[in-house]
Amino acid sequence: MGKVTLTQDSYIRKLPFSAYRKLINLLDPGREWEKMAVLVPREINMTADNFEPRYDFDQIANFAERGRKHNGSATESILRDWGTQNPTIQHLINVFMEAELFAAADYLSVQILGGSPVPRPHTDFMSVENNLGRPHRKVVEDDEDLMLDGVNLPKPNSSKASDNEEMKNSVLRDHNIVLRHVSYSTLKSITNNFNEEEAIKGGNLLGKGGFGLVFLGKFQSNFSVAVKQLKKDSQDIDVEKQFNTERHYLTKYRQDNLVQLLGFSHDGPYNCLIYQLMTNGSLEDRLMCKDGTSPLTSSQRVIIVKGTAEGIAFLNNHGLVHRDIKSANVLLDEKFLPKIADFATTRSAPQGSGLSKVQQTSCVIGTSAYLAPEAFQYDVSTKLDSFSFGVVLYEILTGLPAYDDQREEKDLKTHMDENCEQIVDMLDISGGEWDEKAVNVIYDVAVQCVQNKRRRPVVSDLLEDLRKL
Incomplete structure (x- = not known):
């Protein structure tokens, strides 16, 4: 019997066992198969406009359980199940491309079909904005439980309190990719009708x-989240754009030092974003000991420095510039581990001769005390984030605010330039004595970060020294 010729229109159930084995080897490690599973459509010819997922959380969990059995494979289980709908090889390639599983897509395109590698998406900012409507990640609706990273977040009337501790422990366990729309009425219910009295006084307001x-x-069940209610459009702010930008980037990019987006809402008078709750608030508030909180210890500050650097480097290495790095946007979880927040102003770094290449922008974005000089000439590069990080490091070392209109030098960078002869004389020791090596390394990194642009490193170049602390 002759060899069967496969085309893009051949059903995936016609793939040879060797092809299944290759896909299993590509997708089972690291649970990469989950990225495929959440993008398999309920019906074969669904488009981005009417996409509905074939698999819900329970089914995905079942695939994971099969994969844990001896000789089991979640990837194979999904392909066999979906194959009963008669999807073609091209359908599978499309899902792989949407999930950015390019090695799997290339294998089918090149080795199975004899074609060329699949195209990679162009990552400039305009293409990102134009593609926000595509289902990069699964979106489920209100009749399902809110879930992310294998966690079911119960509805307001849920009685699953016994699962609460497991949910909290699981939120950060895996970098899964399930995002959900939540009705505005649900958000009103869990926020006490968006009660604007401060949470510390018994209300629900965490910040502005x-x-x-x-x-x-x-x-x-007492499972808590943070709900950001966005302003309506004004002359200065395009809220819809900010909403889509943050939703896109926090869905697409996940890392331990980036805040996790759990869901969103756009069916009410205000767009809303739902996040993992950061119980220790912002770095800015903790440095100021707001609401009578204890000072951060020196060891906690070192951990915050390292984690913040990892988060910035991750973004920059993926071609992104945050553009608003500041202590107010570094949030602290229950273990005081840092998470970078507020991605509304994030944009793609310029493409070309490296991540530090200049790109023109039409407006100055960021908070003035953290802005590099070139930002006022509307130049965007990853070195903007380096400068801002340097100012944050000064805050962490000294406990001084980035801006103080009672100081002669109102911004902290200028204040340090004029007054810091030895960093040891300006250290904040309210949280205990510092390790001398840590102080010297952090201060040296800070000084490098606030240099002029030509001499300023990108944060990823500084990680090696910080990781040794």
């Missing part, structure tokens, strides 16, 4: 920012 208010949302 340039783009809106942040509320504590609490399910009946």
Whole structure:
């Protein structure tokens, strides 16, 4: 019997066992198969406009369980199940491309079909904006439990309190990719009708920012989230754009030092974003000991420095510039581990001769005390984040605010330039004595970060020294 010729229109159930084995080897390690599973459509010819997922959380969990059995494979289980719908090889390639599983897509395109490697997406900022409507990640609706990273977040009337501790422990366990729309009425319920009394006084308001208010949302099970209610459009702010930008980047990019987006809402009078709750607030507030909180210890500050650097480097290495790195946007979880937040102003770094290449922008974005000089000439590069990080390091070392209109030199960078002869004389020791080596390394990194642009490193170049602390 002759060899069967496969085309892009051949059903995936016609793939030889060797092809299944190759895909299993590519997708089972690291649970990469999950990226495929959440993008398999309920019906074969669904488009981005009417996409609905074939698999819900319970089914995905079942695939994972099969994969844990001896000689089991989650990848094979999904392909066999989906194959009963008669999807073609091209359908599978499309899913792999959407999930950015390019090695698997290339294998089918090149080795199975004899074609060329699949095209990679162009990552300039305009293409990102134009593709926000595509289902980069699974989106489920209100009749399902809110879930992310293998965690079911119960509805307001849920009685699953016994699962609460497991949920909290699981939120950060895996970098899964399930995002959900939540109705505005649900958010009103869990935030006590967006109660604007401060949470510390019994209300729900956690904070205010340039783009809106942040509320504590609490399910009946006591599982808590942070809900950002975005402002309506104004002359200065395109809220819809900021909403889509943050939703896109926090769905697409996940790392231990980036805040996790759990869901979103756009069916009410305000767009809302739902995040993992950061119980220790912002770095800015903790440095100021707001609400009578204890000073951060020197060891906690070192951990915060290292984690913040890892988060910035991750973004920059993926071609992104945050553009608003500041202590108010470094949030601290229950273990005081840092998470970078507020991605509304993030944009793609310029393409070409490296991540530090200049790109023109039409407006100055960021908070003035943290802005590099070139930002005022509308130049965007990853070195903007380096400068801002340097100012944050000065805050961590000294405990001084980035801006103080009572100081002669109102911004902290200028204050340090004029007054810091030895960093030891300006250290904040309210949290205990510092390790001398840590101080010297952090201060040296800070000084490098606030140099002029030509001499300023990108944060990833500084990680080696910081990781040794």
